[in-house]
Amino acid sequence: MSSAYLLVSHGSRDPRPDVAMQQLAKLISEKLPRGKNLVGIATLELNTQPLHQQIQDFAQTALTFGCQFLKIIPLFLLPGVHVMSDIPAEVEIAQKALVGSIKLDLKPYLGSHGKIEKLLTKIMATIKAERVILLAHGSGRSGSQKPIETIAENLGVMAAYWFVSPSLEVRVKELLVAGSRQITILPYFLFPGGITDAIAESVEKLQLQFPEVKLQLASPLGVSAELADVIWDLATEGEQIVG
Structure with missing residues (x-):
């Protein structure tokens, strides 16, 4: 068949x-x-x-x-x-x-496939930073963030969301207060597009807002x-x- x-x-x-x-x-x-x-x-x-x-x-x-x-x-x-x-x-x-x-x-x-986390782990191995923020789109549906929180915990990174809270800015501020000075943002998106462009602009603005921290933006899965x-x-x- x-x-x-x-x-x-x-x-x-x-x-x-x-x-x-x-x-x-x-x-x-x-x-x-x-x-x-x-x-x-x-x-x-x-x-x-x-x-x-x-x-x-x-x-x-x-x-x-x-x-x-x-x-x-x-x-x-x-x-x-x-x-x-x-x-x-x-x-x-x-x-x-x-x-x-x-x-x-x-x-x-x-x-939902476990190998997605393995792909992120492979990307993480190329990142040199004190802390990493896994930035996902987010959803208003109850419970939809739980898989991201689980992945972030397994990878030892912090989760943030583009569409819902906690936002990228909030997470950067939290890490800054905790003493982090090198932060990489890992976009949990499949491909480059309008949202990843907007994320890049947001990271540039955050870099100007917080010059004491070095922000780096990784690529989406691709x-x-x-x-x-x-x-x-x-x-x-x-x-x-x-x-």
């Missing part, structure tokens, strides 16, 4: 995340038996079509290749409203429209073979791939 795979991201007006998604899809396609499976990309927002229609369109293409399953992988790092409510609702709409033709399988969100491996693990969990 063959499967197709659809990578779902948030969507952005900035072209860089879309380019990164296409690069990831290519890396994952290289893992598949040639001519037997498909990898596509879709976005929850900022698309001319709603996600359920994007799923249906890709499913129809997958059917022409003889695929019986469509694995949908949410490339989100936090269990916010999009992951817990919006995407499942869109998948349900698509499945009703596709009943009897192809089975949709919504996989766990990317940030496209890599390691990230593609994590996505592949999520996509194929419990599935036997036959070459």
Whole structure:
């Protein structure tokens, strides 16, 4: 039984995340038996079509290749409203429209995979600073910050959020009071984009505000073979791939 795979991201007006998604899809396609499976990309927002229609369109293409399953992988790092409510609702709409033709399988969100923490550990090994702040987007959904707090504790770093409190500025002030003079901010985001640009501007302003501390901004996770491996693990969990 063959499967197709659809990578779902948030969507952005900035072209860089879309380019990164296409690069990831290519890396994952290289893992598949040639001519037997498909990898596509879709976005929850900022698309001319709603996600359920994007799923249906890709499913129809997958059917022409003889695929019986469509694995949908949410490339989100936090269990916010999009992951817990919006995407499942869109998948349900698509499945009703596709009943009897192809089975949709919504996989766990990317940030739930333990290997994401290993990727962060690898990045941490290249950072030379007294303290590190793991800066995530954050979510208004209750309990959605807990995975970040757990990762931060395991890595021995401090968590901060762009969208909710505690903010980056608050954390920098706390570390400054504690005597830290070298602080690196590690953005817990997949790709460069509008938000990471805004973070960079914020770090520059904080550096001017606190000249006594040296602030460094690391890069987001970015496209890599390691990230593609994590996505592949999520996509194929419990599935036997036959070459």
